[in-house]
Amino acid sequence: MAGIKAQPGWLIVITGHTDATGKDENNLRLSRARASAVHDWIQHMGDIPSNCLAVQGLGASQPIESNDTEQGRSANRRVEIRLVPEAGACQSSTAGSGLQPLSHSATSNS
Numbered sequence: 516m517a518g519i520k521a522q523p524g525w526l527i528v529i530t531g532h533t534d535a536t537g538k539d540e541n542n543l544r545l546s547r548a549r550a551s552a553v554h555d556w557i558q559h560m561g562d563i564p565s566n567c568l569a570v571q572g573l574g575a576s577q578p579i580e581s582n583d584t585e586q587g588r589s590a591n592r593r594v595e596i597r598l599v600p601e602a603g604a605c606q607s608s609t610a611g612s613g614l615q616p617l618s619h620s621a622t623s624n625s
Contacts (some may be wrong), residue, residue, distance in 0.1 A: 518594070519557065523569040526604035528569050529553050530595045534588035535575040548574030553594045567605035 519527060531549035550570040557563060560600040580587035 518562065519563065520564045522598075522603050523605050524600060524602060525567075526599045526601045527557075527563065527567055528599050530597070531570070531572045532577060532595070534591040534622055535578065535582040536567050536588065539574055542574035543572050545546050545572070546574045549592075549594050553596070554558070559623055566603065568621050574575065 521527070522535075529550045531546035531551075533546045533549075537545075548571065550572055554568055554570050557568065558565070572611060575582070575591065575598075578587075578591045579593070580590040582588050
């Protein structure tokens with residue numbers, strides 16, 4: 516599974532992003548739904564405990580391209596996965612991270 520492995524002391528953070536079209540509230544919800552879909556896929560494909568994963572949605576707050584073109588908007592609609600060192604992560608809890616372990620699945624229409 517693309518080399519993603521659970522390691523004690525490391526949190527796998529899945530972050531969803533959107534382009535800047537639409538309302539901020541909807542973009543936040545959509546970005547979290549994107550991250551949740553990737554989380555669900557990772558859980559389905561791999562053997563990674565839920566307490567090793569966290570999802571977050573940032574909406575349109577961190578674009579990597581201009582939202583003035585379709586190409587830029589398309590690039591901004593993305594999910595990023597990163598490993599974050601965190602004491603206690605991937606063991607018994609992810610408390611104190613400010614990130615939310617996924618407790619339910621969300622879906623997206625876009």
